[in-house]
Amino acid sequence: MALLCIRGDWYLYFWLIYCKVYSAIIWFVGNHCRGSDKARSVISGSVGNQSPSGLPRVRTRRRKPQQHKVKHIVALVRRPSLRRIVMAPGAAAHAMMEDKAKTLNGALANVSMRTRRISQFAPLLIALVGLPARGKSQLAHRLSRHLNWNGESTKVFDCSEYRRKHMALYGTHDIFRADNQQGSAIRRQSAREAVQDAVLWLKDGNSVAIFDGTNITREQRRELNEYCLSDMGFRILFIECVCEDQELLERNIIEILHYSADYKAMSEEQAVDDLRKKLEHYMRQYEPIDGNLEGVSFVRVENMGETVTAHKVAGQKESGILGYLSGMRAFPQTIYFTRHGESEYNVLGRIGGDANLSPRGQRYAIALAEHINSKASCEPMAVWTSEMRRTKQTASDIMAPKRALRALNELDAGICEGLTYEEMQERFPQEFAWRDQDKLRYRYPWGESYIDIMTRLRPVLSALEDEHNVVVVGHQAVLRCMLGYFLDAKLDELPYMTVPLHTIVKLTSYGYKYKVEMVKLPVECVDTHRKQPKNCSITRTTADALVTVPSHYDTLPSNLWQSSEAQL
Numbered sequence: 167m168a169l170l171c172i173r174g175d176w177y178l179y180f181w182l183i184y185c186k187v188y189s190a191i192i193w194f195v196g197n198h199c200r201g202s203d204k205a206r207s208v209i210s211g212s213v214g215n216q217s218p219s220g221l222p223r224v225r226t227r228r229r230k231p232q233q234h235k236v237k238h239i240v241a242l243v244r245r246p247s248l249r250r251i252v253m254a255p256g257a258a259a260h261a262m263m264e265d266k267a268k269t270l271n272g273a274l275a276n277v278s279m280r281t282r283r284i285s286q287f288a289p290l291l292i293a294l295v296g297l298p299a300r301g302k303s304q305l306a307h308r309l310s311r312h313l314n315w316n317g318e319s320t321k322v323f324d325c326s327e328y329r330r331k332h333m334a335l336y337g338t339h340d341i342f343r344a345d346n347q348q349g350s351a352i353r354r355q356s357a358r359e360a361v362q363d364a365v366l367w368l369k370d371g372n373s374v375a376i377f378d379g380t381n382i383t384r385e386q387r388r389e390l391n392e393y394c395l396s397d398m399g400f401r402i403l404f405i406e407c408v409c410e411d412q413e414l415l416e417r418n419i420i421e422i423l424h425y426s427a428d429y430k431a432m433s434e435e436q437a438v439d440d441l442r443k444k445l446e447h448y449m450r451q452y453e454p455i456d457g458n459l460e461g462v463s464f465v466r467v468e469n470m471g472e473t474v475t476a477h478k479v480a481g482q483k484e485s486g487i488l489g490y491l492s493g494m495r496a497f498p499q500t501i502y503f504t505r506h507g508e509s510e511y512n513v514l515g516r517i518g519g520d521a522n523l524s525p526r527g528q529r530y531a532i533a534l535a536e537h538i539n540s541k542a543s544c545e546p547m548a549v550w551t552s553e554m555r556r557t558k559q560t561a562s563d564i565m566a567p568k569r570a571l572r573a574l575n576e577l578d579a580g581i582c583e584g585l586t587y588e589e590m591q592e593r594f595p596q597e598f599a600w601r602d603q604d605k606l607r608y609r610y611p612w613g614e615s616y617i618d619i620m621t622r623l624r625p626v627l628s629a630l631e632d633e634h635n636v637v638v639v640g641h642q643a644v645l646r647c648m649l650g651y652f653l654d655a656k657l658d659e660l661p662y663m664t665v666p667l668h669t670i671v672k673l674t675s676y677g678y679k680y681k682v683e684m685v686k687l688p689v690e691c692v693d694t695h696r697k698q699p700k701n702c703s704i705t706r707t708t709a710d711a712l713v714t715v716p717s718h719y720d721t722l723p724s725n726l727w728q729s730s731e732a733q734l
């Protein structure tokens with residue numbers, strides 16, 4: 167044992183001395199300009215300081231070489247001769263480069279400094295850039311819908327609407343000619359007004375304004391950028407829409423011809439000719455964004471989201487927008503929404519639960535399948551249901567791939583699941599009144615609010631925006647939210663939207679809007695829509711609370727099947 171210890175010690179000792187000597191030599195070589203005396207004293211000092219016991223020696227071995235290394239590096243950097251060697255060959259060129267960079271980046275440096283200082287939470291102005299018919303308006307409105315849904319109050323400021331205000335009647339493409347003084351004055355004026363309104367909107371405490379201008383030139387972009395960043399302290403993001411896809415372009419042009427207010431009074435040939443000339447005028451003036459020449463942060467969207475490139479984009483809102491843009495597709499779409507067929511709980515006036523369809527509900531399921539299957543033979547369809555029995559049963563006969571999504575489940579009524587409104591009033595009169603006071607935000611104890619559903623529906627809605635021919639079999643509250651999203655409903659109106667049972671709601675996109683068609687299938691059912699009562703105070707009487715409750719059965723009628731047969 168003793169021998170082993172001594173031998174171990176000896177090796178350690180030897181190794182230590184070797185290290186010290188080695189690092190000292192390195193240090194000495196590096197430091198020779200500043201005198202070797204000091205180096206030698208460091209060597210002798212560190213060797214002399216060795217303690218005879220094992221443990222401390224190990225520690226010194228670890229620590230000391232590190233100190234030497236640091237000193238060694240410092241010495242190298244401090245050595246004037248060495249610095250001269252590094253600097254000498256390129257010194258003049260380097261200085262010249264610095265000067266050049268200063269003059270080049272001079273204007274941009276100020277801007278980017280300011281960008282960095284502007285808070286993440288500052289309001290954001292989005293300015294669209296691009297030729298007409300590149301899908302700018304569609305992008306603007308879809309983005310606005312998406313942001314509003316996500317709690318960022320957003321509004322689109324459309325330049326052409328301001329122009330129309332100035333010119334009661336659209337004349338011809340002539341006003342878009344670069345050399346048309348009066349025309350360009352009007353366009354400049356309307357752009358200015360749109361920006362002013364956007365600024366007022368943001369100053370009012372809203373978070374995003376989308377400026378749907380047309381062809382902002384490099385100079386205009388610089389001005390707008392400067393104005394937003396330095397004068398207003400807003401964040402700014404440019405979105406450039408580029409479209410090389412001829413098919414997409416033609417579709418956009420047809421949509422403009424159909425839906426633009428400018429062409430309402432023109433014959434088709436006239437309108438086509440006019441739009442073509444207008445495009446030519448714009449193309450002559452258009453300057454695409456060049457990341458090398460302009461210090462602005464921008465996103466380029468090619469072919470409506472096929473390719474998305476970002477330049478100097480930072481910030482939480484902006485990255486959300488970037489994510490949305492890159493997932494975006496644009497083609498005409500039709501989506502069908504329907505509630506499940508009448509369920510046993512609907513008949514009884516009970517909320518929530520996971521009941522089966524009533525006999526009448528089953529009849530609706532068959533009628534729905536017939537209706538959808540006749541369309542499905544032309545184009546492929548898909549069916550999305552919730553995870554609840556009543557939606558799955560409703561969709562069961564539709565011949566299309568089905569998917570059950572938890573996000574589509576009905577609002578969770580928590581402690582009130584399975585109760586009738588009368589029972590709710592009896593057991594939880596205060597909760598019932600609170601719900602009537604603010605149905606959108608009211609959350610059932612242990613359950614959900616409409617706002618909660620909106621949150622969980624986000625991914626479904628994003629996915630749905632890029633789908634065509636989908637049948638969504640859902641529930642009342644969930645469909646209110648979904649339809650509200652596509653139809654741009656006001657949030658406070660959502661909980662009172664009418665989505666009756668046994669009705670197919672067909673949404674068809676046109677331009678950036680959706681057209682809605684209600685198809686009521688001839689199968690009897692109860693009404694489940696409860697209007698907001700007049701008296702929402704906590705102290706209201708039971709009669710006041712129940713005044714708008716729709717009528718329902720108290721027990722499942724045994725003759726429901728026959729009676730509905732008879733009525734048809």
Ligand SMILES: *[C@@H]1O[C@H](CO)[C@@H](O)[C@H](O)[C@H]1NC(C)=O
Nearest residue numbers: 268271272273274275276277
């Ligand atoms: C920044 O802007 C100020 C005033 O607008 C100007 O005087 C200064 O030269 C600019 N700085 C740079 C680096 O260009």
Ligand SMILES: *[C@@H]1O[C@H](CO)[C@@H](O)[C@H](O)[C@H]1NC(C)=O
Nearest residue numbers: 700701702703705706707710
């Ligand atoms: C609601 O009902 C309570 C109690 O019946 C009554 O005091 C109150 O005035 C009513 N409020 C409204 C707005 O009718």
Ligand SMILES: CC(=O)N[C@H]1CO[C@H](CO)[C@@H](O)[C@@H]1O
Nearest residue numbers: 350353354380381382383451
């Ligand atoms: C609406 C808009 O910004 N139009 C501009 C397009 O480019 C021309 C040429 O610079 C401007 O004069 C317009 O104001």
